[in-house]
Amino acid sequence: MPFLKHWPQDANLFDIYRADAGMYRPLAAFTEAVLRGPSSLAPAQRETIAAYVSGLNACKFCYGSHSAVARVFGVEDGLLDRLLTDVDAAPVDASMKPLLRLARKITLEETRITQADVDAVFAAGWDEKAYRHTVAIAALSNMMNRLVDGFGLNELSPALLPLMAEGNRKYGYLRRFEMALEKEGYPGIERNDGGG
Numbered sequence: 301m302p303f304l305k306h307w308p309q310d311a312n313l314f315d316i317y318r319a320d321a322g323m324y325r326p327l328a329a330f331t332e333a334v335l336r337g338p339s340s341l342a343p344a345q346r347e348t349i350a351a352y353v354s355g356l357n358a359c360k361f362c363y364g365s366h367s368a369v370a371r372v373f374g375v376e377d378g379l380l381d382r383l384l385t386d387v388d389a390a391p392v393d394a395s396m397k398p399l400l401r402l403a404r405k406i407t408l409e410e411t412r413i414t415q416a417d418v419d420a421v422f423a424a425g426w427d428e429k430a431y432r433h434t435v436a437i438a439a440l441s442n443m444m445n446r447l448v449d450g451f452g453l454n455e456l457s458p459a460l461l462p463l464m465a466e467g468n469r470k471y472g473y474l475r476r477f478e479m480a481l482e483k484e485g486y487p488g489i490e491r492n493d494g495g496g
Contacts, residue, residue, distance in 0.1 A: 303452035311453055312361075314480035321481055328477035334440055336472045340430035344373035345396065348380065349403050349437045355384045356407045359445035360455035366441075368456075368465035395424040399434045406438035 302311040317324045335346050351366035367380050382390040387400050398420040405413050421431045456464060467476060 301452055301454065303450075307451075309454075310457070311451070312456065313365075313448060313453070314477075316447065316451055316453075317477055317480050325477065328474050331440060331444075332472050332474035334433065334436045339433050340427050341399075341433055342373070344370055344375050345399075346433065346437055347373055348375055348383075348392075348396070349399060349434060350441045351380045352383050352400055353403050353407050353438050353441035354445055355380060356404060357442065357445040357449075359449055361448045361453045362441065362445050364455045364461060365464060368461040369468045372462075372465040372469045395426065398424045399426065399430065402431075402434055403438040403441075406435065407442055 301309060302315070304311075307315055317328065335350065336343060339346065341349075347366050347370035351363055351370050354362035354366055363380075367375075370380065371377060376391075379390065379392060383392065383400060387397055387404070392400075398417075402413070402417050402421060405417055418431060421434070422428075471479065
């Protein structure tokens, strides 16, 4: 239940954005650049990292959202749950595992990252851009988890997740932010934000 009582029970990220649009537009643009801009990592890989970090943080809203978007981009249903249980045993390409281990350290042990963690990324065949983007995805996801949990957002309903995920695939993060401000044509953003 949202902590701001005048917000609707099903408040979502767009309610946060609309409340302080000027402050959050750069965040939406950064999210677009990190998760959809040019990268050595495919959108499915970036969404997997974002969902993984959110799962580590037990952020149900972001874990559900990024898991659904990852599925739209071809990630196997249930893979993210297996990654949270054991990255080493999960059926994911071996080259992804050093990226996920790095994202885990950034999330849970940020002061214990070593050169060996970084070298493992390069040894798996990734370039510097993939390393930089993994750090950015993990940092962004941690911030977003704190943001939605700080406002008390509930996880999205299972019925809304596929619509949200398809909208994300079609429009990306920045355009969805703009649509939320325009309140046109996107499920879950038509309502009035209730003040603020």
